[in-house]
Amino acid sequence: MPDNAWKAIEDHELKQLDELFAGDPGRVGRFSREVAGIYFDWSKTHLDSGLLDAFEALAQEKAFGPARDALFAGGIVNPTEGRPAEHVAERGSGGADAVQLAAERRSRTRALVDAIEGGAFGPVTGILHIGIGGSVLGPELLVDALGRSESKFTVSFLSNIDPHALTQAIEDLDPATTLVVGASKTFTTSETLANLSAAIDWLRRAGVADPYGRVIAVTAAPAAAVEAGIDESRILQFSEGVGGRYSLWSAVSVAVALALGWNAFEELLEGAAEMDRHFRFSDAADNIPLIAAFADLLYTQKLKCGTRGIFPYDGRLRLLVPYLQQLDMESNGKSVTAAGKPVGRPTAPITWGGVGTDAQHAVFQLLHQGTAVIPVEFVAIAEDDSALPDHHRQLLLNAFAQGAALMRGSASDDPHRSYAGNRPSSTILLDRLDPRTLGALIAFYEHRTFANAVLLGVNPFDQFGVELGKQIARQLAEGEGGGDLDPSTRALMERAGL
Numbered sequence: 001m002p003d004n005a006w007k008a009i010e011d012h013e014l015k016q017l018d019e020l021f022a023g024d025p026g027r028v029g030r031f032s033r034e035v036a037g038i039y040f041d042w043s044k045t046h047l048d049s050g051l052l053d054a055f056e057a058l059a060q061e062k063a064f065g066p067a068r069d070a071l072f073a074g075g076i077v078n079p080t081e082g083r084p085a086e087h088v089a090e091r092g093s094g095g096a097d098a099v100q101l102a103a104e105r106r107s108r109t110r111a112l113v114d115a116i117e118g119g120a121f122g123p124v125t126g127i128l129h130i131g132i133g134g135s136v137l138g139p140e141l142l143v144d145a146l147g148r149s150e151s152k153f154t155v156s157f158l159s160n161i162d163p164h165a166l167t168q169a170i171e172d173l174d175p176a177t178t179l180v181v182g183a184s185k186t187f188t189t190s191e192t193l194a195n196l197s198a199a200i201d202w203l204r205r206a207g208v209a210d211p212y213g214r215v216i217a218v219t220a221a222p223a224a225a226v227e228a229g230i231d232e233s234r235i236l237q238f239s240e241g242v243g244g245r246y247s248l249w250s251a252v253s254v255a256v257a258l259a260l261g262w263n264a265f266e267e268l269l270e271g272a273a274e275m276d277r278h279f280r281f282s283d284a285a286d287n288i289p290l291i292a293a294f295a296d297l298l299y300t301q302k303l304k305c306g307t308r309g310i311f312p313y314d315g316r317l318r319l320l321v322p323y324l325q326q327l328d329m330e331s332n333g334k335s336v337t338a339a340g341k342p343v344g345r346p347t348a349p350i351t352w353g354g355v356g357t358d359a360q361h362a363v364f365q366l367l368h369q370g371t372a373v374i375p376v377e378f379v380a381i382a383e384d385d386s387a388l389p390d391h392h393r394q395l396l397l398n399a400f401a402q403g404a405a406l407m408r409g410s411a412s413d414d415p416h417r418s419y420a421g422n423r424p425s426s427t428i429l430l431d432r433l434d435p436r437t438l439g440a441l442i443a444f445y446e447h448r449t450f451a452n453a454v455l456l457g458v459n460p461f462d463q464f465g466v467e468l469g470k471q472i473a474r475q476l477a478e479g480e481g482g483g484d485l486d487p488s489t490r491a492l493m494e495r496a497g498l
């Protein structure tokens with residue numbers, strides 16, 4: 001495949017950010033868009049119209065349009081596993097059959113939610129959601145962001161095999177009135193199975209007569225859940241084509257639907273569907289997930305930035321960063337193309353970040369004066385729904401001030417007090433934090449990851465890189481593999497008495 005477009009991007013001379021603004025009074029208007037309650041401003045990145053043209057040519061060259069059509073038509077966009085990627089069908093945007101199946105399964109989930117609310121499981125005051133990776137990061141983000149305080153139940157999340165995690169997860173729950181949700185796409189994940197069995201023991205020890213009867217399983221592998229002792233009537237299924245890190249739109253979020261109400265869950269899906277329509281039907285020049293991917297690639301490919309920082313200026317979005325770490329790094333942290341050839345260029349940057357304003361007092365020194373240029377994304381909420389409007393105002397002012405400072409810099413004769421400036425950032429300003437807008441935001445990030453993958457030529461929907469460590473842990477647990485174990489690992493095992 002010719003790589004003319006990459007060459008044009010590489011040859012393009014970058015202007016300083018202040019020059020870009022000085023040379024174009026309409027820059028903010030042309031380099032920002034509002035979609036589904038999300039205002040995305042990429043004017044403080046180094047993208048200019050020449051670069052946008054070059055990236056659009058790259059999208060043409062990499063057949064981005066057909067790849068996107070295939071995603072929404074249920075085509076095999078995950079070739080290494082021979083599958084479609086059906087998360088878009090969960091919100092009504094995919095191929096007709098997948099959309100219908102997802103809707104049928106959603107009705108089952110709703111019926112179960114209604115039954116629980118109607119008292120079919122007796123009094124319920126708590127939900128213990130057990131899952132790991134994509135089977136927990138999304139639901140926990142949603143419950144955290146949209147209001148634990150508004151939740152009708154005490155919702156607790158347990159993922160790690162760390163025994164202290166279990167103790168913490170159950171400390172506010174009453175075993176007599178708690179339902180356990182075991183979420184696992186494969187229902188083979190060792191941490192989830194071990195925690196599920198420990199939770200069942202906890203119920204039994206507390207005198208619950210039928211502890212298995214208090215468990216709801218959510219999985220793409222119902223036979224494995226039956227094998228684990230869960231009755232079919234309490235198994236909620238989702239499709240094999242829905243990747244773990246893309247699964248929060250499915251029954252994996254049953255705890256969210258219980259905590260926040262069914263309407264909130266539906267609104268989340270509608271917000272995502274609105275972003276789907278935007279991504280699917282907008283031209284490149286208006287398409288915010290695609291443009292965000294252009295900016296990502298500008299920094300990873302042209303400026304060789306190895307990381308990107310994401311800073312929500314709202315504590316309710318504190319779990320956005322770990323969520324996005326899995327979404328982008330598990331999707332695009334690859335070294336070979338979908339066809340198995342070396343990709344030959346950097347792929348996913350390391351996603352990291354923190355919550356503003358706390359992060360300003362901890363890691364922003366490096367953003368302003370460190371040697372690495374790190375593209376930063378600020379995520380803030382315009383509407384104040386707090387009882388402290390001045391705090392909210394200060395929060396927003398701080399977010400905006402940081403973007404301005406990174407770009408503007410400040411010269412000084414004293415090198416210690418000098419800021420180089422010209423440091424890029426983008427800002428996402430949500431009208432408000434509600435299920436619809438959050439759904440659109442998460443779908444925005446999903447599509448941005450997909451667009452990055454298509455332009456890099458990698459398959460974002462597999463994750464074989466996580467398997468080897470699991471396999472060795474299994475071997476060690478079974479007392480195998482000692483013979484070919486390296487001396488350092490063997491010494492660690494001995495020292496820990498394993």
Ligand code: F6P
Pocket residue numbers: 132133134135183184185186187188189192244245330463466
């Ligand atoms: O080990 C990585 C991974 O497979 C993720 O891709 C996935 O989200 C997580 O583990 C949990 O997997 P499961 O939902 O099958 O338990």
